[in-house]
Amino acid sequence: MAAEQKQKLEQQLWNIANTLRGKMDADDFRDYILGFIFYKYLSTKMDLYANTILKPDGLTFQQIEGHAEEEALLEEIKQLALDKLGYFLLPSELFSELARRGNTGGKNNFILGDLAKVLLHIEQSTMGSESEEDFGNLFSDLDLTSHKLGKSEADKNELIVKVLVHLDEIDFDLENTDSDVLGDAYEYLIGQFASGAGKKAGEFYTPQQVSSILAQLVTVGKDQLKSVYDPTCGSGSLLLRVAKEVKNVSAFYGQEMNPTTYNLCRMNMIMHDVHYKRFDIKNEDTLERPQHYDMRFEAIVANPPFSANWSASPLHMTDERFSAYGKLAPGSKADFAFVQHMVHQLADNGTMAIVLPHGVLFRGGAEGHIREYLIQEKNYLDAVIGLPANIFYGTSIPTCILVLKKERQHPNDILFIDASQHYDKVKTQNVLSTANIAKIISTYTDRTTEARYSHVAPLSEVATNDYNLNIPRYVDTFEEDAAIDLNAITTELRQLATQGATTDATIAAFCAELGIETPF
Structure with a gap:
């Protein structure tokens, strides 16, 4: 009903x-x-x-x-x-x-x-x-x-x-x-x-299928949360989705730099009957002016703008969010700056899940340095999940989810999941079905290895790959082409040749009756 x-x-x-x-x-x-x-x-x-x-x-x-x-x-x-x-x-x-x-x-x-x-x-x-x-x-x-x-x-x-x-x-x-x-x-x-807003949609809304995955990832094994945080909260859909996965969330925190979207987020919170004393949403640039700097959160989710520009000011090297890494994310690609920010805000018993473009998995330079630091020095990276292309509004690029924890239950390996080919086609959009989502979550929870879908990589394997996380390095999706029966093809070619000769003879007979030259 x-x-x-x-x-x-x-x-x-x-x-x-x-x-x-x-x-x-x-x-x-x-x-x-x-x-x-x-x-x-x-x-x-x-x-x-x-x-x-x-x-x-x-x-x-x-x-x-x-x-x-x-x-x-x-x-x-x-x-x-x-x-x-x-x-x-x-x-x-x-x-x-x-x-x-x-x-x-x-x-x-x-x-x-x-x-x-x-x-x-x-x-x-x-x-x-x-x-x-x-x-x-x-x-x-x-x-x-x-x-x-x-x-x-x-x-x-x-x-x-x-x-x-x-x-x-x-x-x-x-x-x-x-x-x-x-x-x-x-x-x-x-x-x-x-869905009808084109490229602008990514600024304020995460598709519910992706929200569901992120929310389930950060709530594995928990039925209540002290806090959930989204540093690029948009309309607040991700925060509210996390609340659907547990019995209770004590407090919601978020930051959004677009004033219109900030208003929409607060409205969305109130419309879902979240009491004003239980949420704290700020209207500011998260990387430049973080509003919850000294707080730590049990669950953090985010779908930040992909490869956005940011200041990358040298002054940030004195900021605790970035200083330990020794390098800043490039000014033209803030992806890892958001990762570093979220790691800073993450509680010791917390889990964070962030959607990012695939470039973060293999790009070199400062990004490669930050990626190596997170794995080799901190050992925070728990899983890498590849998603299908064309599931976000306004962009068709394939994306991935990074799951990070400060206290990992499996500190000796990293789970890789390639879900890029597991989707349904709905008109021009690719869609993750309930079954697709369930498979991702069960694979993450059970940490299983499955041919052409998932692989649990020892840290030594990741180190051997110079901390390149490109998923095909770990999950082999290659499928051999079916064997070709050359004898069957030879027989078929002979049959075609015989049929062709019969057709040529028929055409020649018609041409003779008409008194014209044959076309061959």
Whole structure:
């Protein structure tokens, strides 16, 4: 039943999102529709919580405006809501109220100005409270004055009212605390937008199939985590996926440099009912200005931008994240800088899993030096997993996952898995099936060797290869061609020659009847 409900809600929300399609590009209408869904979510949570508080008084939240004790009641509800929910809304600011007013018709249905004030008030209601940073500027990407919404103010209002009214008709079922149908549907929408966003998608979204692998890798043998961290958290999908693999995650930490994506991540956290006191997401450049520098995390996952530019400033050589290695990752390829950053943040009992381009496995220079240090000096590398090409949005290159631990259960070897040929083809995209993912995880967990799929390489073998981790060096996927039966081919050629002679004779006979020369 939950699966059917989820599918229905996903379709309803996607249909409403398409109301904005054609009016603006994918990035813009993503921000509007996700922002409005989030506003409705906050509004519904506020209404439900306030009604719970007021129930002993025989009142509803909608009834206290105009009540003799309105001011006192609102102040009490506000203080309780700020602690419980992290924000506050007045009854007149609820989503349903604005949708109703917008749908009345006539001059009184103009709500753009009031809507902008409500969204601003949600942010301002948190000022001075513990949740201020978590809600600050959350709606900054919803520009209700943008010409993209329409040429005139009336056109803009008409479009927004249409979206709000359609959303208002959908039951988010937030009273059902055992269900995360809305959170999953929100994640589905983010994925849908990512699939159509081209190259930009990699900046904010990791496909769920890859998220699932990373999440399972860092939770092997654990049913709860003290903390999970993503230094390039995008929309937060990876962090939330880790939570699905264990019974409980005490705290979520992340950093994201893109302000729009940072807002999306915080919304995604809240929409999945992660309390504001349990997550700490920062908006900054992770490599240049790390915000959780002195913290150590039990699980770390990341899908950083592939081979991104970074400063590689000599000043970083005094930074504990990089100094011990003796060299910095190249300025044109920050891949190993992210690895070094994550290793620094990793707790002694923790596991980290990071998606990277294949170049990190074999490139020389500073990268080769860092790779050797991680293996020979630190012995942190636990596994190398090769993934199929064309499974990420916006790039078709094959990728790999590096799994690192500071306290390894198998310190004398490194596991190599070549899953590059194990996928399903869905239209133009390669997709890892549930079975493909399960095979990767079981091979990692059991540390098994399988012909043309996996190999447990002793550290001595890796050293012999000069710490080159290129997977074909360890997993031989070569398959001999089938033997050719030369006698059968000779017989077939003779048969073809006989058939050809018969055909030539037939053509010659026809040509003689017609009185023309034969073509041979």
